Each structure stands twice: as C-alpha cells, then as structure tokens.
Amino acid sequence: MSEQPPLGIIEGFYGPLWSWQERRQVVTALAPHGYRNYWYAPKADAFLRRRWSEPHPDPVASELADFAGFCRVQNVRFGVGLSPFEVFNNFDQPAKTALANKLAVFDQLGVTNLAILFDDMQSDTPDLAARQADIIHWVAERSGAEQLTVCPSYYSDDPVLDRVFGQRPEHYLEHLGRALDPSVQVFWTGEEVCSREISPGHLQRVSEALGRKPVLWDNYPVNDGDRMSRHLHLRGFTGRPAANRAYIAGHAINPALQPTLTTIPAITLARSYRQGPGYQYGQAFQRAAEEVLGKDLAQQVSADLLILQDAGLERISSERRRALTECYRRFDHPAAAEILKWLAGDYQVTDEMVQTQ
Template identity: 35%
Template sequence: MTATGSHNSLKKQQDFPVGIIEGFFGTPWDMRSRMTFIERLPRMGLNFYIYAPKNDPCLRSRWSEEFTAEYTSALKQLALKIKSAGMKFGIGFSPLGATADSRKNLPVFRRQIKHLAEELHPDYLALLFDDMKISLEHEGVLQNIFIRECLDVLTPYGIRLITCSSFYTTDPILEKVFGKMPECYHSDLLKGLPDSVDFFWTGSKVISTEYTEKDLLLAAEILGRRPFIWDNYPVNDGRKASDYLYLKPFSGRNLIPSLASGIAVNPMKQTFLNLFPLASLRKALETDNAELISEAAAENLKFCHGGSFTDFMGTCTELFASTPVSEITDLKRNDLLRLLDEMLLEKKSALSGAVPADGSITDTDVGETEKIRNELAEINEIKNFLNGKYVFDPACLTG
C-alpha cells in the first residue's frame, strides 16, 4: 500500500462512527460522573456519544411535555462537554405511544424534535421505537410517518438521523415480549426512506456475542442498507445480566467496519468500569486476534489506570463475568471488600499527596491524579456491586 493509501485507510477508520449510546434501563448516571467519563473516551478511540437513558422521562414517558429551561440547559452543557472532547453529540428520543393517535401527536412530536435540533445542535438524533408494545397491524406505516416527519425537521440542520425499529434483531424474544411482528412491518417501515437514514441493529440476538458476515448481510437485506450496530455488550441491565460485571475485551467485531455503518456501545450501569472493555474496542474492530486485542487494551488502560490496579482488575474479570454476585461466597465477598477498603485508603492517601505542597501541578501530576480518581470511582463501583446496589430494574422487559 502506498503512503497515500495508508493515510486514506487510517482516516477512514478514524471517521467510522464508533461510540457510546447511553441506553440502558435503571438509574441513570449522575451528570458529574458522566462528564468525567466522557473525558476518557477519546483516548479509547471513540468519536461520538448519544445520550438516551431509558429512565429519563423527558425523552420517553413524558416526551410530549415541553422541556424546562433547566433541563435544556443541562443537556446543552452535556453537548458542550462532548464536543469539546472532540466527539460528536447525539440525543435519543423515544415517543412512547405516539403512533396510537398520530393525528394528535405528530404536531407535538415535530415541536419537540425542532426544540432539540435548535437548542442542542446535535450531530445525531436517535429516534427510538424499541421496547414498545406492538398492537397495530399497520405499526410500520405509522412509524414511517414519524420518521419522515423527523427527517423533515432535521434535514435543514444537517443532523444525522438514526432510528431503531421495534424489531431490531431476528431474536424471537422480541415477539414473545412485545407482540407479534406485523407481516409487512419492515417493508412498511422503510417505504420511501432515503439511504441517509440509519437503522440500529443488535445482531442475531438482543445481546450478541459476535457479528458474523451472515448476520450483518441479513441485517442489510432486512433494512435495505447497512445496519448501524447497537452493541449490547457490556450492558448489564437485564434480569440475569445485573448480577455480572463484563470487563473482558470485545471480540467477534472485526467485520463491522466493512459491513455496517457504525457501532454504538450500550455500557454497563456502572460508569467507570466500562473503561476496561472499551479499551479494547477499536482494536477488536480491526482484528479478531485475541492477543493483539488484549495488548491494545492494556496500552490504552495505561493512560487512565495504574499498573497494579489493572493487574488487580485482571484477577477479578473472570469471577465477575462467570459467577452471579448472589452466588459469590460470603468468604470471597468479605475478602474482596476488605481488599477494596484497603485500596480505597491507599488511593485516597495517594490523591492527597499528588499535589505538591507549593500548589504547582505538572502535566504528569494531572495524569496521575486522573488515574487515581478513576480507580477510586471504580473501587466504589465494585463495592456497591458486591453490596447489591445495582439490582435488576423490572422495567427492563427484555431482561
């Protein structure tokens, strides 16, 4: 490959959408933690962040109510933070029940989309019809109407529209939980929509362990375009998944850049622990070589964790991924909590000594301080996990 060809290939990889969709059920992250977490993402090679918590009522259950000035201001600050980190900002919008009376709801829907576009200036708007009960045979026709209305509002602003249909996988669990898919659902849904409208897809399952060529080509056939992967690893908001922490590197993702239009990762309910799997994502999109993926993850983690802490996390990875927290023995749980408390004291002491007595701070000091703060947050997240704080939310219907 020529030098020019190599440069173009690298640029294409960098431009490929790889980011986060904060779309899990349960208690949303607090804004301060979210902001700090966002600062770490560019180092992992991520280039966008879509805010779409299932438990933000303004974007779901109370979608038709006018946004307060305080709420809009908070989202503006979030957008500014994401863009200042060099990433694109997106907002998710789920108009629950809107299709039941489209004549009444369309004007309200248009007003809300216009407000989001004008006030937040997002790069992406995700229009989400997932996790909604299906009772109308012509649901695809109705959702198509809302997508068209949304596109009409967004186009003048140059905002990219990504939508998620009610049937975003071939996994039969969706019909069991939300109702039978209408016979012409996808043909009705897609009718007349331009190729510029992206569609989320979770793979062959709601939670897919890999994305094969067969899976991705089937998705493209169903959607009439390359899928935009909504990756439900490492999210842990389901009935069973809430008992685990998924810290292992990504795998089985190397075909996504050539057969999909982007990938959005749905993170765990814990905030900073997501840095461990995310450190491997970019390399996992390039290769399926586990050794190379692990090496890349280790290199990325050096920038936000100390070596000893990364080693400690490595000893816990298999335990938390394979053993439900409710089945960890009291002896093992108490040993871990004791060790975590010791580490907590050690890290707090190190943090207090990280700033010189004269108050001068070098770039090295800032880097070390960030590492310690990451580790303090993660220690507390593990403690809370072991103590049962992150329990299953029954609202997660696909759990």
C-alpha cells in the same frame, strides 16, 4: 492495521442514571480511541420516554445544553435518543404538537445526532413499518439535526421480541427499509438482543433487507436487568470481527452501568478494529485495564475477573464479599468505588425498573 468504523456510545440502558460528570469522563476517556458519537438515551429519563411529551425540567435542560457544548469541544457529535412512547399507535394532532415542540428544544440544545427509538413498545398497528417511516419523515422535516437514526420495533432477529411485544409483521424490516429515505440510518443489535457474535454474513443479509448498512447497537458491555446487573462486564470484545466494517455504517455500544469500568471493554473494541486479525481479546483487556485503572488496580481486577464477571453477586459468599470490599477500599480510584457500589448491591436493576422506565 484495519480501518475503524465510526464508533459511538448510546446510553440506552435501564437502571440508575449516570451523573453528568461521569458522562464527561466517559467521553474524555473514549474520544481519543475513535468514539466520535454520543447518544443520550437512558431509559430512566422519563422525559425521553413515558413522559416524552413534557419538557425536561430547567436544571436538566441546562445540563443537557452544557453537555452538548462539552461534546463539541471534544469533537464528539452529541445526540439524543427520543422514545415517543407508542406514538405510532395514535399519531394525532396533540402528539404532533408535542413532538414538534420537543424537536425545537433539541435544536436549541445543539443536538446533531437525533435518534427516534421505537424499541421495547407494544404495537397494535398492522402497517407498522409504513406508519413508522411516515413519522420519521415528519420528524426529518422539522428537525435541524444533521443525522437522523431510527431504532425499529424489531431491532434483532431474536424471537424474544415477538414473545414480549407481539409477532412482528411479515417482512417488517424490508418494508421499513424501502419506505425510509436513504439518508436515515437504522440501528440493529444482531441475531440476538445481546448478541454473542455478529458476523459479516449476518450483516450483509441485514444490509440487503434494509437497503442500507445498519448502525450496530451493540448490547455489550451493558449489564442492566435483574440477572445481568449482578455481573460486571469487563472483558474485551469478542465475536465482532474487523471484517464487519464493510457492512456497517457505524458501531455504537450500549455501556455498562459502571461508567469508568465500561471504558475498558470499549477501548478493546477500538483496538479490535485497528488490529484486525491480529487482535487478541485477553491481551487487549490487560492493556485497556492498565490504561484506565493503573497497573496495581488493573492487576487486582484481572485477578478477580472470574468472580466479578462470571460468578456474579449471587454466587459470592458473604465472607468473600467482605474480603473483596476490604480489598477495593484500599484503592483511591473511581473504578474501585464502582466495584464497591456493585458489591453493596447499589447497581441492582429490578424487573420493576425495566417495566416502568
């Protein structure tokens, strides 16, 4: 048996929000498998992103406080991911006042893991790494959080980030690592934004560049975006060998839009670390599916896996879609309800959502 790294959920996807009850169900399902960290950071929560300087409405703030308390009871560290939108371009006094107020609220809510997320934003700042490190240290002096983590603007080797958000500054990662206090953790997604494989060799290089082990922000089984939301991501994890454990400070997954179904691959990740070289992703999927779905529904989902995950909505005929709908209506289970919503197109994430959230 291999040692398992600290595992976590980082709710960081675009698209429709989970309900608070769904979040509780995810925590309850995954805490026994070693998921001891939860960051609340959905892109659709504007008060963490484009309207970050405004306080959450009272009902949402109350729900956040209740969820923080629930996580404590489950022995799960509750975190928030704040995206102070493009603040590094103009960190002036009004921005500092708004950020200080936000941090004070997070302390009142009981946030123990605070993440400052600089991902998916345009930058016109030449000394980007130094500016971002200064902001992180400013936050550290004013936050009561036990752990501070940053997501860099360039959080992967993937050249798509340079195409969309502008060319990364030369040696950005090394400069950020040198400037940051050693206690600050850094998120990293791998060689790609949605990495097919994450290897010990790659992580060793990133650790050397940052001067610390990264926390993996793993973009599987997330399925946001116009193309990915047409597919259910259900299969067991692959391409994440247990040997990665030596080169990471933690492993957090960005979950799928479907809260019950996402726990199936999440459980396989925990198993892959425990079993090491003995891990078998197909067998792990079957066991996790039975645990989450029960035997009958697990068998049905397994039989339909090629359609649900590989073919996707756009390649399912209307006749086949009707047949699948009739089939899953027979099951009284939240996962079956999620499949039905997906078949109806209710989880579709549009390009407009991604551009405006």
